Amino acid sequence: MKFNKIAAMLLAIVMVMGLASAALAEDTLKIGVIGPFTGAAAIYGNACKFGAQVAAEQINAQGGVQVELINEDDEHDPEKSLNAYNNVLDHGAQMIAGTTTTTPCIAVGAQANEDRVFMLTPSASSPDVTANKDNVFQVCFTDPAQGSASAVYIKEHSLATKIAIIYNNADAYSTGIYQTFTEEAATQGLEIVSTSTFTDETTDFSVQVSAAKDAGADLVFLPIYYTPASMILQTAKTMDYAPVFFGVDGMDGILTMEGFDPALAEGVFMLTPFSADAEDEATKAFVARYQEITGEIPNQFAADCYDAVNALYAASLAAGITGETSPEDACEMLIEQFKTLQVDGLTGSMTWDETGAVTKTPTAVIIQDGAYVGFNG
Amino acid sequence: MVSFLRFLINGISLGSVYAIIALGYTMVYGIAKMLNFAHGDVIMVGAYIAFCAMSYMNLPPLVAVLLAMVVCTALGVVIEGLAYRPLRQAAKLAVLITAIGVSYFLQNMALLIWSSNPKVFPSVFNVGQIRLFDGNLVISSETILTIVANIVIMIALTLFTGRTKMGKAMRAVSEDKGAAELMGINVNRTISLTFAIGSALAAIAGVLLCSSYPTLQPTTGSMPGIKAFTAAVFGGIGSIPGAMLGGLLLGVIEILGKAYISTELGDALVFAVLIIVLLFKPAGLLGKPMNEKV
Numbered sequence: 001m002k003f004n005k006i007a008a009m010l011l012a013i014v015m016v017m018g019l020a021s022a023a024l025a026e027d028t029l030k031i032g033v034i035g036p037f038t039g040a041a042a043i044y045g046n047a048c049k050f051g052a053q054v055a056a057e058q059i060n061a062q063g064g065v066q067v068e069l070i071n072e073d074d075e076h077d078p079e080k081s082l083n084a085y086n087n088v089l090d091h092g093a094q095m096i097a098g099t100t101t102t103t104p105c106i107a108v109g110a111q112a113n114e115d116r117v118f119m120l121t122p123s124a125s126s127p128d129v130t131a132n133k134d135n136v137f138q139v140c141f142t143d144p145a146q147g148s149a150s151a152v153y154i155k156e157h158s159l160a161t162k163i164a165i166i167y168n169n170a171d172a173y174s175t176g177i178y179q180t181f182t183e184e185a186a187t188q189g190l191e192i193v194s195t196s197t198f199t200d201e202t203t204d205f206s207v208q209v210s211a212a213k214d215a216g217a218d219l220v221f222l223p224i225y226y227t228p229a230s231m232i233l234q235t236a237k238t239m240d241y242a243p244v245f246f247g248v249d250g251m252d253g254i255l256t257m258e259g260f261d262p263a264l265a266e267g268v269f270m271l272t273p274f275s276a277d278a279e280d281e282a283t284k285a286f287v288a289r290y291q292e293i294t295g296e297i298p299n300q301f302a303a304d305c306y307d308a309v310n311a312l313y314a315a316s317l318a319a320g321i322t323g324e325t326s327p328e329d330a331c332e333m334l335i336e337q338f339k340t341l342q343v344d345g346l347t348g349s350m351t352w353d354e355t356g357a358v359t360k361t362p363t364a365v366i367i368q369d370g371a372y373v374g375f376n377g
Numbered sequence: 378m379v380s381f382l383r384f385l386i387n388g389i390s391l392g393s394v395y396a397i398i399a400l401g402y403t404m405v406y407g408i409a410k411m412l413n414f415a416h417g418d419v420i421m422v423g424a425y426i427a428f429c430a431m432s433y434m435n436l437p438p439l440v441a442v443l444l445a446m447v448v449c450t451a452l453g454v455v456i457e458g459l460a461y462r463p464l465r466q467a468a469k470l471a472v473l474i475t476a477i478g479v480s481y482f483l484q485n486m487a488l489l490i491w492s493s494n495p496k497v498f499p500s501v502f503n504v505g506q507i508r509l510f511d512g513n514l515v516i517s518s519e520t521i522l523t524i525v526a527n528i529v530i531m532i533a534l535t536l537f538t539g540r541t542k543m544g545k546a547m548r549a550v551s552e553d554k555g556a557a558e559l560m561g562i563n564v565n566r567t568i569s570l571t572f573a574i575g576s577a578l579a580a581i582a583g584v585l586l587c588s589s590y591p592t593l594q595p596t597t598g599s600m601p602g603i604k605a606f607t608a609a610v611f612g613g614i615g616s617i618p619g620a621m622l623g624g625l626l627l628g629v630i631e632i633l634g635k636a637y638i639s640t641e642l643g644d645a646l647v648f649a650v651l652i653i654v655l656l657f658k659p660a661g662l663l664g665k666p667m668n669e670k671v
């Protein structure tokens with residue numbers, strides 16, 4: 001009996017080593033994934049990490065060139081993000097799928113531009129992320145594109161005539177979307193009846209919501225993250241004010257907040273390139289595997305990151321990058337490749353211009369019974 | 378007019394929360410002559426305890442609040458005993474820096490235990506709301522509760538410090554520590570008691586704060602803590618009615634400033650008013666002017 005156990009263990013060890021050496025024999029691309037896995041923005045970072053994991057699993061299951069992901073937490077902090085960036089490079093990363101959030105991405109992008117390391121951010125959406133950096137590309141829409149796309153969407157689907165905006169004027173992301181939204185709203189003939197602001201420290205939103213209510217707005221545009229958005233929804237409820245709320249990608253994650261009452265978000269619109277209830281095979285496979293890993297329905301950050309890893313993989317193969325290519329060489333090859341690359345991802349069919357911004361079609365979802373549902377109005 | 382009333386009520390509600398927090402600052406300052414910067418974080422701990430009691434242990438709200446008060450009282454006494462008491466004779470700056478250290482310690486402990494994912498505080502006291510002017514003016518139960526709690530605490534504290542033996546001991550220590558000791562008052566125990574009361578109030582403040590503004594994070598206590606500290610200074614630090622008045626005024630100024638001047642300038646306005654008041658009344662609105670002893 002005892003002998004059997006030892007023999008079984010030895011056999012197991014031999015088998016594991018066999019697997020390991022088989023994997024080593026394949027060529028492996030190393031991709032660094034950086035995002036806030038803990039901290040206030042952890043929902044985005046974790047979605048991204050697991051989205052990337054699903055992509056890597058699928059790629060590796062196909063055989064051929066393998067992908068290894070090197071994950072580092074940045075807590076949505078620029079300095080920690082730079083440390084994370086240095087760490088993934090130390091661990092041999094050849095390119096970066098990240099960083100997830102905007103402010104750290106601007107900091108890391110500047111360093112990566114100097115070091116000549118290629119970055120494809122899944123979700124950092126400010127134009128500052130790519131500005132003057134030929135090596136930084138985006139999977140998500142830029143903030144300006146989100147703002148104008150929202151205005152176009154609201155007009156096209158006749159969601160409202162009188163619009164109020166509440167945005168965070170201490171945040172580049174929020175301010176960026178606000179600006180292009182107001183510009184596009186003017187060209188679309190949408191009337192903005194109230195604009196109010198808050199900062200990261202704001203706890204009381206009664207004034208902002210009152211202003212929207214008193215101005216008779218039938219739609220409140222919220223180009224902000226989900227934490228303040230949840231407070232605004234709560235405040236609106238206590239004031240008996242029920243307009244249409246329209247959010248952008250920062251709203252994503254509101255349903256996974258612990259203790260959040262999904263009834264508050266009933267009917268909230270959200271501009272997003274990805275909806276988990278889409279019927280195509282790729283989305284279904286992605287959603288199924290993602291749910292197996294996390295027990296949650298993937299949001300667009302997960303999908304963005306999945307697309308980022310796939311885009312990097314496709315571009316690397318096309319450019320002839322191997323596991324031996326240095327980050328600097330890979331960077332120049334990828335920059336060249338992204339000019340012509342076309343990727344059909346979960347978030348749409350994507351091409352890139354030379355500024356690093358992506359082109360794809362905007363769509364929106366509506367929250368019903370605590371889930372995202374595609375909106376066809 | 379209706380909207381003015383609405384802003385005023387919101388201001389009083391916000392101000393009441395500031396006032397309860399400010400009471401903690403002002404009591405500790407009045408008696409131990411130190412600024413307990415960790416007070417805002419004790420509030421956060423109180424809110425988390427109440428949140429866990431309600432969400433994970435399914436305790437009724439009142440029990441949860443009591444539990445939070447017990448835990449915070451213990452926490453307050455432990456912090457005082459471990460971090461502040463050994464420094465009783467040390468320079469004031471050392472105690473101040475220690476208090477900031479305790480504040481960061483509590484925040485980071487909360488990060489470790491509860492992680493920084495924001496939690497939504499359950500609406501505890503849903504006893505209905507008052508609607509006036511065809512629903513244009515809705516006063517939520519949280520607002521009413523906060524204001525009522527504020528008045529009750531204020532009266533209870535005034536009676537406590539004015540009428541009871543322990544309260545008198547506190548006032549004696551606040552007047553002159555050395556003389557109080559000579560009269561047979563146990564100064565250390567009195568200071569511990571002050572921390573206990575201040576921390577129990579912090580627990581209540583935490584629950585009220587999070588009932589009105591239901592997002593709970595490890596940093597939840599810091600900004601309200603700073604505002605409440607401002608309120609305490611505004612009203613005259615060391616004075617109980619001063620903390621009340623300062624808190625209420627601060628809340629009302631903040632909301633009205635945001636409503637009628639600019640949402641961007643709300644906070645700037647609050648602190649500008651503080652500066653102006655201190656220029657003319659350096660001891661705060663109700664503070665006793667202190668003569669420098671030679």
